[in-house]
Each structure stands twice: as C-alpha cells, then as structure tokens.
Amino acid sequence: MHFREDFIHAIWRYQYFEKRELTTVSGLPLAIKKIGFQNFHEGPDFSEAHIILDGMDFFGSVEVHIKTSDWNAHGHENDKNYDAVILHVVWDHDTEVSRKDGTTIPTLALKGRVFLDVLRNYQRLISTRKRLLCSDFLSEVKPIIKFSMLERALVERLQKKAQLIHQEVHATAGDWEEVAYRWLFYCFGFKVNSTPMLKLAREMPYRLVKKHADQPLIQEALLMGQAGFCYQENPDDYTFFMKREYEFYRKKYHLPEAIYPSEWKFMRVRPGNYPSVRISQLVAILSNSPNLFSLLTHEVRKVSDLRQLFRAKPNGYWEYHYQLSKASGKPQNRLLSKRTLHLLGINFIVPLWYAYGKYTDEAEWRERCFDFLQDIPAEENRIISAFTKENWHPENAFDTQGMIGVHHLYCSPKKCLECKIGQNVLRPSK
Incomplete structure (x- = not known):
C-alpha cells in the first residue's frame, strides 16, 4: 500500500491503531499517555509528548516517518534539535537509528496495527480520479462539518489577502x-x-x-x-x-x-x-x-x-x-456590471475590512465580512461546478469563497488529512 507521510501523522494524532500489548520494535512495553502537540515548523513532528517505556516515564518529542531509515535520510542523526525525541513512530521498521549522541531511539512500527477501516477509507480516498478526492464520501459527511470547513478555509483565504493589505499599511x-x-x-x-x-x-x-x-x-x-x-x-x-x-x-x-x-x-x-x-x-x-x-x-x-x-x-x-x-x-x-460589483465586494471590500479588523484587533469586523458575503449571490465558475456536481450546493458568496479556499488550500495540494472533511472520512466506524 502506498501513502504519504501525512497519513502516518494522522494515525498518530488520532491514535487509529491497536494499543493493546503495545511494544517497541525491540520488545519494550510501551504506553502512550500524551501524543503531544503537532509542530508545523522546523524540528520534530510532535512536541510535549509523554510515554511510559518499560515502566519509566519519558517526556519529549515524537518524530514520524514512513520508514525508520528516513531518520538518516532526512539528516536527523546529526541535528541536535532531535536529541529530545523519545519515540520514533514509523509504518515499517527497516533499520536501527540513533540520536546525535549515539543513543538508540525507541521505535514504534504501526504496520499491522492500524485499524482496517482506516486503511480502507484512506485507500478509497486517494484512489479516486475525481477532482474532489472526497467526492464519494461527501453525502456521508454531516453539514456542520462541511460548514465548519468552509468557514476555516474562508478565514485562511482572507488572512492571505490581509497580509498583502498589511504590507501596504506598513508602506x-x-x-x-x-x-x-x-x-x-x-x-x-x-x-x-x-x-x-x-x-x-x-x-x-x-x-x-x-x-x-x-x-x-x-x-x-x-x-x-x-x-x-x-x-x-x-x-x-x-x-x-x-x-x-x-x-x-x-x-x-x-x-x-x-x-x-x-x-x-x-x-x-x-x-x-x-x-x-x-x-x-x-x-x-x-x-x-x-x-x-x-x-x-x-x-x-x-x-x-x-x-x-x-x-x-x-x-x-x-x-x-x-x-x-x-x-x-x-x-x-x-x-x-452587477457581476463586477459582486466581485469587488468579495475581493475588495471584504478583505479590506478583514485586514482592518486584524489591524485594530476588533473582532466585529470579521462578522461584518461574513454578513456581507452572505448578502452576495453564489459565484459560478469551474471550481464551484466541481462541488455542485457532487450535490454540494452553495447558497451565497460565503459558501463559494469557502469552497474556493478548500479547493486551493486543500484539494489541489491533496492535503486531505489536514481538512476536516478528509479527517472525518478517514476515521473508523464505531
């Protein structure tokens, strides 16, 4: 089975694997008390984790890879930032690795432990040829999750535009x-x-x-x-x-x-x-x-x-x-034209208000932006058509701007496992 490293990240983050009689590849008993906080910057993938290894408490970082040998392939063996790694989580264990000081890193191999439902859902997700990878699952996703993802993507889209505006504020x-x-x-x-x-x-x-x-x-x-x-x-x-x-x-x-x-x-x-x-x-x-x-x-x-x-x-x-x-x-x-005025409302007024609200730290501008977008009819373009084709129909520009954000920020780069919809798709049945 082929998958990207972000799949292993998701498995660890949501603990989608069998934890009974859990041991490291060397046979040491392992208990996970705290998975840690995912790090999106340089350094180990999860920080502030807590495990019990062979009866002893360890606090530190967790690094995630597909294969154990990726540790050396990424140059971690000579990087002091990885000296605090207490557990190396991998899909397949293919070699022993060590920290910069030469000490061996405890390794947990997930192959054979991940819930079968999760593997099937992931395979079904990445194997589709449709423009929206989650198309086959959308009817199963609750409306509240879809709306939450649209709002999140819309805000991320507005933040990117606000950064451009703030450059002019500075200038x-x-x-x-x-x-x-x-x-x-x-x-x-x-x-x-x-x-x-x-x-x-x-x-x-x-x-x-x-x-x-x-x-x-x-x-x-x-x-x-x-x-x-x-x-x-x-x-x-x-x-x-x-x-x-x-x-x-x-x-x-x-x-x-x-x-x-x-x-x-x-x-x-x-x-x-x-x-x-x-x-x-x-x-x-x-x-x-x-x-x-x-x-x-x-x-x-x-x-x-x-x-x-x-x-x-x-x-x-x-x-x-x-x-x-x-x-x-x-x-x-x-x-x-009416269409041009709507585009200016979406691309000129709303980002300007949002940037001003961020600049003045006044939260009411965000709600004003949302209200304004809900007053504009839904846009029509090839991206929106991909969603409506899957029976997800936008009601106004709030929805369509969220859809464009989801498409650009998550669908196109295939960051399904960072998307709330993709995360919902991945989870095992109860």
Whole structure:
C-alpha cells in the first residue's frame, strides 16, 4: 500500500491503531499517555509528548516517518534539535537509528496495527480520479462539518489577502485612506493587470488625486498619463488634452517616469476589462468619493450600498472608446456590471475590512465580512461546478469563497488529512 507521510501523522494524532500489548520494535512495553502537540515548523513532528517505556516515564518529542531509515535520510542523526525525541513512530521498521549522541531511539512500527477501516477509507480516498478526492464520501459527511470547513478555509483565504493589505499599511505608515486607494486599484486589475494597477496607485498617490477632486478630467489625465496611455500615434483631441495636462502636472508634482506599455496586458483580455477602461471607471468612483476608506467603513453595510457608491458613470468619451484614440465600433455601457460589483465586494471590500479588523484587533469586523458575503449571490465558475456536481450546493458568496479556499488550500495540494472533511472520512466506524 502506498501513502504519504501525512497519513502516518494522522494515525498518530488520532491514535487509529491497536494499543493493546503495545511494544517497541525491540520488545519494550510501551504506553502512550500524551501524543503531544503537532509542530508545523522546523524540528520534530510532535512536541510535549509523554510515554511510559518499560515502566519509566519519558517526556519529549515524537518524530514520524514512513520508514525508520528516513531518520538518516532526512539528516536527523546529526541535528541536535532531535536529541529530545523519545519515540520514533514509523509504518515499517527497516533499520536501527540513533540520536546525535549515539543513543538508540525507541521505535514504534504501526504496520499491522492500524485499524482496517482506516486503511480502507484512506485507500478509497486517494484512489479516486475525481477532482474532489472526497467526492464519494461527501453525502456521508454531516453539514456542520462541511460548514465548519468552509468557514476555516474562508478565514485562511482572507488572512492571505490581509497580509498583502498589511504590507501596504506598513508602506504608508498606517494611512488607511491610501491603503484603500491602492487596494482598489489592485482589485480593479482583476488578476491579469493587478500588478501594474498597484504600481500605478503607488506612483500616483491618493493625496495628489484628491487635490483634483472637483476636476475629474485632471484626475483622468494624471492616471492615464502615469499609466503610459497618453502617448498614442495619431492622437485625437481628447488624447492630446490628456497628454498636455499630464505633462504639466508630472513636472509640477515631480512624478516618476510613466509605466512602460509592455507592463500592461491587453492580449486575451476583453475590451471591457482593458486597463484604460478600468481607469476611467476608477476616476468616476474617486471623483465622487474623496474620502474612500471613510465611506467604505461608515456608509457601506450591504451590497446595495456598494452598488450605490460604485455606479458612477465614466466620462462620455469612454462610451465610444476602449483605449485613448481608439474608437469602438458601437457605443458601450461603461457602468460596472452587477457581476463586477459582486466581485469587488468579495475581493475588495471584504478583505479590506478583514485586514482592518486584524489591524485594530476588533473582532466585529470579521462578522461584518461574513454578513456581507452572505448578502452576495453564489459565484459560478469551474471550481464551484466541481462541488455542485457532487450535490454540494452553495447558497451565497460565503459558501463559494469557502469552497474556493478548500479547493486551493486543500484539494489541489491533496492535503486531505489536514481538512476536516478528509479527517472525518478517514476515521473508523464505531
């Protein structure tokens, strides 16, 4: 039978093996009093364990491997961090190993002791060819366990995004207005252009944009120019105006060189998602929201509030253009679609609130995030389809964001035994 080391970790952690007449490979009687705390960092796998070996109490660490020889293969015999190991737990014992000081390490071999139900469940779990390895078991898992896992994965997903936001908090010395502005630009890149959008926001700070709160055309010239979009061949009158104003303010504000055009991605991007169009929409939002973060924290409670704030219409020029000096064949509606507004609620508002709650240590922001996500309809994409195919139907964006988190953090890397659903699947029948 083939399995990964995390399976042995789970066997030890949940004690899924026969403990009657337990002995080490050398025949010493063994009793397990405390399994220890799993260590996810450097050093032995479990710390603060307690065993009774041949009638004597031992306190220390437990190391877990598939084979005993993995001890030497991983270089533990010369690592002083492993001198405190009191028990080596393995599936198969194939050689004697020792600590750095030369003393032999007591070894427990689990082969032949693991509950048969657990082995069968694990084999069934890893042998499926389906996208979700636990698909065949999902109908047997209680709803409370599924919900708990969705919440956990959602929080882990939000924490990753909060780390990105906190980097900007540090870079701006805690200026949350500037942070909200930068995060808005990052999210308006919609993945494919998120990096240059963030760069644009850093190079054209919010304080300069706010100086022209009552001059949306100047705001647009500043942003289009810094993005490098004003330098077109055969410019029309609007583009010429944009370039002239940008050049004036670039010198006045001592702005850095404009972003190089090759940093932006237009290939395989729908015209409605072109960065030039997105910048025009950003200008419409910013010209109506001179204190962005304050509005987002005080005026927005549900999706309808966000829709009201972000439904600003760009300059009429963009109804007939998708880039400066490049006309579209027919007029286009440049208002943000309902789907785009929902995506901004999910990817812009919620992570910003969550990061702010972590920064201020105010737990109520977490609940506010959850309430907001439950106000957004369930998303539709290939990941969500994999869950609905198995009759697990999301009710709202809270569920779908949790599903995306489960897929990215557990399903794709096959960390089933770190997932509550996988752990539930593994356990033996009563």
